[in-house]
Amino acid sequence: MNLFAAKRIGPARMLPRLALVTDVLEDIDDAEAVTLAASKVKQEQLSLSGVVTTYMIPDIRDNCVEMMLANLAVDGVPTSAGSALPSGETDRAVIDEYVEAHVVNKKLFEELGLLQNGTMEFSARWEKPADLIHHLIEDAKGHLNIGLIAPATDLALAIQMDRKHFEEGVDAIYISGQAEEEGGGLVPNFAAHNLNVDQEASQVVFSTQEQVAFTLLGKWAAYQTTLYDTDFELFAKTGHPVGQFLKRSAELGMVRLCGRNVGKFSHLYVDTDEFDPADPLKYVTRRSHPYDPLALMALTDPELFDRSVKIGRHTIIGATEDNPGMSDPLLVKRRLIEDILFVLS
Numbered sequence: 561m562n563l564f565a566a567k568r569i570g571p572a573r574m575l576p577r578l579a580l581v582t583d584v585l586e587d588i589d590d591a592e593a594v595t596l597a598a599s600k601v602k603q604e605q606l607s608l609s610g611v612v613t614t615y616m617i618p619d620i621r622d623n624c625v626e627m628m629l630a631n632l633a634v635d636g637v638p639t640s641a642g643s644a645l646p647s648g649e650t651d652r653a654v655i656d657e658y659v660e661a662h663v664v665n666k667k668l669f670e671e672l673g674l675l676q677n678g679t680m681e682f683s684a685r686w687e688k689p690a691d692l693i694h695h696l697i698e699d700a701k702g703h704l705n706i707g708l709i710a711p712a713t714d715l716a717l718a719i720q721m722d723r724k725h726f727e728e729g730v731d732a733i734y735i736s737g738q739a740e741e742e743g744g745g746l747v748p749n750f751a752a753h754n755l756n757v758d759q760e761a762s763q764v765v766f767s768t769q770e771q772v773a774f775t776l777l778g779k780w781a782a783y784q785t786t787l788y789d790t791d792f793e794l795f796a797k798t799g800h801p802v803g804q805f806l807k808r809s810a811e812l813g814m815v816r817l818c819g820r821n822v823g824k825f826s827h828l829y830v831d832t833d834e835f836d837p838a839d840p841l842k843y844v845t846r847r848s849h850p851y852d853p854l855a856l857m858a859l860t861d862p863e864l865f866d867r868s869v870k871i872g873r874h875t876i877i878g879a880t881e882d883n884p885g886m887s888d889p890l891l892v893k894r895r896l897i898e899d900i901l902f903v904l905s
């Protein structure tokens with residue numbers, strides 16, 4: 561038995577503990593991932609230890625996570641709103657531009673209105689994500705998993721705060737993004753948005769790979785399991801506010817992306833000659849390539865994936881077109897939808 565295997569076993573029957581780093585509201589797949597995590601908690605398959613929000617509008621994202629979890633009746637999950645920009649960058653104009661580009665119907669993230677609820681109680685909010693992450697490491701007695709489904713800035717800050725504690729206390733990092741082999745190790749592929757936003761921070765995260773096992777969930781996996789308008793219709797039909805939020809947020813996400821970058825939008829989502837950028841929802845039925853929930857499922861449902869591509873102890877899933885990382889995409893998608901519906905029903 562190698563040392564890593566020994567480290568993985570841990571105390572008897574402890575649920576896997578997950579700290580999630582998310583840029584929820586950036587793409588709909590983060591909200592899917594939060595909903596999925598809540599479902600796994602309800603199904604007693606996961607302990608959601610804490611959530612860090614990051615990138616551009618971390619406070620708004622933190623509110624979103626807290627409202628989602630409160631609406632889903634998952635309590636006691638501490639959160640922390642992290643960095644708007646990569647460390648050292650202070651250009652507020654970038655944030656203003658970002659906010660401007662995300663306004664639809666003169667409102668910023670109007671779909672958050674669907675989550676309002678007067679009786680909710682929020683869990684503790686930590687001032688600094690790095691403090692929260694080290695607290696969670698302590699709490700998990702050396703067996704914390706991290707889901708990095710957003711830029712790496714705040715995770716890097718946690719590593720830099722106390723590298724030894726981090727490397728000894730984190731079992732594994734699950735990343736939605738791609739990496740490549742170089743010199744027997746992993747290097748981040750900056751074609752992936754999450755890893756590109758703060759390249760230095762990504763390098764810091766990857767510098768822990770001697771001690772921590774990485775699983776990378778690449779885009780070719782997500783392309784196999786596209787969610788459509790009809791899937792989001794199922795979520796909304798439950799009548800649950802989070803189901804309605806998911807549907808509306810997916811729609812508005814399409815409208816925003818089309819407005820910001822019609823080329824990228826067409827490349828990712830349009831499969832018809834007939835297309836009018838003024839009304840994308842009329843012509844496009846695709847809603848989401850669910851990278852982020854798949855990265856979580858690589859932790860909770862590892863048997864669903866082809867995990868044969870290994871670089872040392874690390875696992876690369878869905879990094880190439882000819883190896884999308886799963887033999888039965890329909891099964892994976894069905895599991896994701898069923899899990900989301902479970903917590904909405």
Ligand SMILES: [Ca+2]
Binds near residue numbers: 584586
């Ligand atoms: Ca994300």
